[in-house]
Structures are given as structure tokens and as C-alpha cells.
Amino acid sequence: MSTQDIPEENLPSEQDAGHAAVAEADAKDPFADPGLPPHEHRIQDIDERAAKRSERTVALLFTLSMVATVAFIASFVAFPVDKIVYIFPFGRISALNFSLGLTLGIALFCIGAGAVHWARTLMSDVEIADERHPIEATPEVKAKVMDDFRQGAKESGFGRRKLIRNTMFGALTLVPLSGLVLLRDLGPLPEDKLRHTLWSKGKLLVNQNTNEPLRPSDVRVGSLTFCKPEGLEEHDHDFQTQIAKAALMVVRIKPDDIKDKQQREWAHEGIVAYSKICTHVGCPISLYEQQTHHVLCPCHQSTFDLSDGARVIFGPAGHALPQLRIGVNEEGYLEALGDFEEPVGPAFWERG
Numbered sequence: 439m440s441t442q443d444i445p446e447e448n449l450p451s452e453q454d455a456g457h458a459a460v461a462e463a464d465a466k467d468p469f470a471d472p473g474l475p476p477h478e479h480r481i482q483d484i485d486e487r488a489a490k491r492s493e494r495t496v497a498l499l500f501t502l503s504m505v506a507t508v509a510f511i512a513s514f515v516a517f518p519v520d521k522i523v524y525i526f527p528f529g530r531i532s533a534l535n536f537s538l539g540l541t542l543g544i545a546l547f548c549i550g551a552g553a554v555h556w557a558r559t560l561m562s563d564v565e566i567a568d569e570r571h572p573i574e575a576t577p578e579v580k581a582k583v584m585d586d587f588r589q590g591a592k593e594s595g596f597g598r599r600k601l602i603r604n605t606m607f608g609a610l611t612l613v614p615l616s617g618l619v620l621l622r623d624l625g626p627l628p629e630d631k632l633r634h635t636l637w638s639k640g641k642l643l644v645n646q647n648t649n650e651p652l653r654p655s656d657v658r659v660g661s662l663t664f665c666k667p668e669g670l671e672e673h674d675h676d677f678q679t680q681i682a683k684a685a686l687m688v689v690r691i692k693p694d695d696i697k698d699k700q701q702r703e704w705a706h707e708g709i710v711a712y713s714k715i716c717t718h719v720g721c722p723i724s725l726y727e728q729q730t731h732h733v734l735c736p737c738h739q740s741t742f743d744l745s746d747g748a749r750v751i752f753g754p755a756g757h758a759l760p761q762l763r764i765g766v767n768e769e770g771y772l773e774a775l776g777d778f779e780e781p782v783g784p785a786f787w788e789r790g
């Protein structure tokens with residue numbers, strides 16, 4: 439049957455033919471690339487004076503960043519920590535914090551704004567379409583990437599626009615100085631403070647619960663007493679710092695049960711004093727098993743044998759608890775005969 443034999447209303451119209459063509463194209467490539475819009479030149483691409491203006495703007499922003507960094511350092515030195523000023527709309531605030539925040543903010547903002555302005559007005563803005571390719575690039579593709587990179591570097595004007603390049607290097611070099619200056623706030627170096635505690639010859643052992651100096655008769659077999667050095671009070675501003683190093687536990691062991699010779703010599707009538715700070719990562723030890731004279735650190739279960747030089751018998755601690763040599767003074771109170779002879783706490787401090 440020819441088309442002449444088909445009634446006219448049953449033949450496909452022109453519109454139907456167009457739809458069919460689109461459907462056929464969609465069937466072939468449903469994600470056809472619509473292509474790039476026509477490229478529009480920026481004023482800086484066609485007018486060298488406008489390009490120069492942009493160049494000066496970028497350089498100005500980088501220079502402002504440098505000035506702000508210098509101002510940051512100057513305010514760190516100039517403003518005392520406790521100086522309070524009134525600044526609308528914030529009210530009364532620290533002059534140092536305000537000036538540090540303001541100057542560092544300006545320094546970082548100007549670097550960012552300079553980089554954005556440079557990219558938007560002076561670097562090449564030619565749209566590039568690139569085909570997707572396998573993840574592993576062929577040598578040819580790698581060579582092309584390098585070519586593109588060199589081309590991009592050339593078009594950015596990085597080598598040609600020396601004013602931008604130099605001011606950008608200046609700003610990027612200066613801004614990290616802000617961080618270096620802040621290191622001053624970490625305070626002086628600890629030097630050998632971590633190696634010493636408040637214990638010294640003649641310091642009385644004070645019961646941490648009763649705040650009374652300890653007599654040998656106060657320490658019974660099977661009891662565990664926590665002590666602090668005489669003169670250290672809870673309201674002292676550095677109490678936590680000092681007690682974290684000087685905390686002591688005192689137990690009485692029958693002299694015959696003490697296995698270690700030095701331990702016996704450093705004890706008084708079976709009363710031994712050991713650092714309470716675990717040598718693993720520094721938790722305070724608090725559990726005492728009176729039959730075995732084992733003490734247990736609750737953090738990771740390191741166990742020390744107080745009848746045998748407080749050596750580690752279980753757990754991750756690296757070495758024995760330091761012992762404090764003790765004696766009794768003329769008034770009958772327990773006293774230290776010196777400081778610990780090794781650093782207390784984690785073994786890290788012994789490696790210095």
C-alpha cells in the first residue's frame with residue numbers, strides 16, 4: 439500500500455516529523471553537549487589601562503595585608519593583656535584581643551581579596567571544555583597537562599607582572615609571623631621544673647585528708663594514706679600543678695615482707711612512701727590490695743608491687759613508681775629526706 443492510499447489525516451504532520459528527529463537524536467546521545475556560550479572579553483582583556491588599574495588594586499591589597507601583619511605584631515607587643523577599652527558597638531573589651539583579631543582579619547582578608555581580584559580580572563578566563571578520560575593518564579595527556587600548566591602560568595602574568603608577584607610573596611611571607619609571635623604566649627620553657635617536686639630535705643608528710651603532719655603511729659599495716667608536702671595548701675594558685683607531681687602514697691609493710699634492699703633503707707620502720715602518679719600516662723593511683731601490697735591504677739590497670747620496689751607486675755606502665763626517702767624528725771613526725779631521685783609520672787620525662 440502506497441502513501442497515496444492512506445487518508446490524509448492519518449499521515450504524519452511536519453511537527454510529528456520534528457519530534458521524531460529529536461527523539462532519534464536523544465536515543466543516540468541523551469546527554470548531548472550543549473556547547474559553550476560565546477566568550478565575552480573583559481575590559482581588562484582589551485584595555486591595557488584597565489589591566490594596569492587591576493594590577494595596582496591587587497598590589498594594594500597585598501600591601502595592606504603586609505601592613506596589617508606588622509600592625510598585628512606591633513599590637514601584640516604594645517598592648518598589655520589587662521588593658522580594657524570601650525569600642526562601639528562591642529562595649530568594654532580587651533584592647534589586645536580586639537587589635538589582634540582586627541589586624542589578623544585584615545591581613546588574611548586582603549590576601550584572599552587580592553588573589554580573587556587577580557584571578558577575576560587578570561588571569562585568563564577562556565572557557566575550556568575537556569573530555570572525560572580514563573583516570574590513568576597516558577604520557578601524551580601528562581605532557582598536555584604540563585603544557586596547559588605552563589600556559590596557565592604564562593597567562594596569569596605571574597612572571598610578567600612583577601609588582602603583583604613581589605607584593606604577594608611579601609604578604610605570604612609576613613602573615614605566618616603572626617603565628618610565630620603567638621608562640622610567646624606559651625610562656626617560658628619548662629627547663630628542669632618537670633624533674634623536681636616540692637619535696638626536699640626536712641619537708642613534713644602532711645595527710646591530705648586531715649591536713650595534719652603524719653606520725654609513724656598514724657600509719658598502720660594495711661592502710662593507705664595520701665600525703666602532700668608541708669606548706670602546700672589547696673587554695674594556692676599552683677596547687678594543682680604542684681600536687682600533680684608531689685602526690686604521695688604512704689603504706690606500712692612488715693619489714694620482713696619488704697623484698698628490695700634499697701626500699702628497706704629508704705623506709706622508716708616498714709613505712710614506705712611512693713609517688714602516687716602512675717608511670718604510664720600519669721593517672722593518680724588509688725586502689726590498694728593490703729594482703730599482697732599491690733596498688734592498681736584505675737586508668738589502664740597497671741599494677742605495682744609495693745613490697746618489691748613498686749615494680750610493675752601487670753599493665754602498660756613502663757617502670758616502677760619512684761620512691762621517696764623518708765625519716766622521722768626530732769618531734770616525731772615523718773619527713774622527706776630529699777626530693778625524688780627520678781622524675782615522677784610517665785617515662786617520657788626520663789628521655790630528655
Ligand code: FES
Pocket residue numbers: 716717718719720721735736737738739740753754755
Ligand atoms: S595511667 Fe596508669 S595504667 Fe595507664
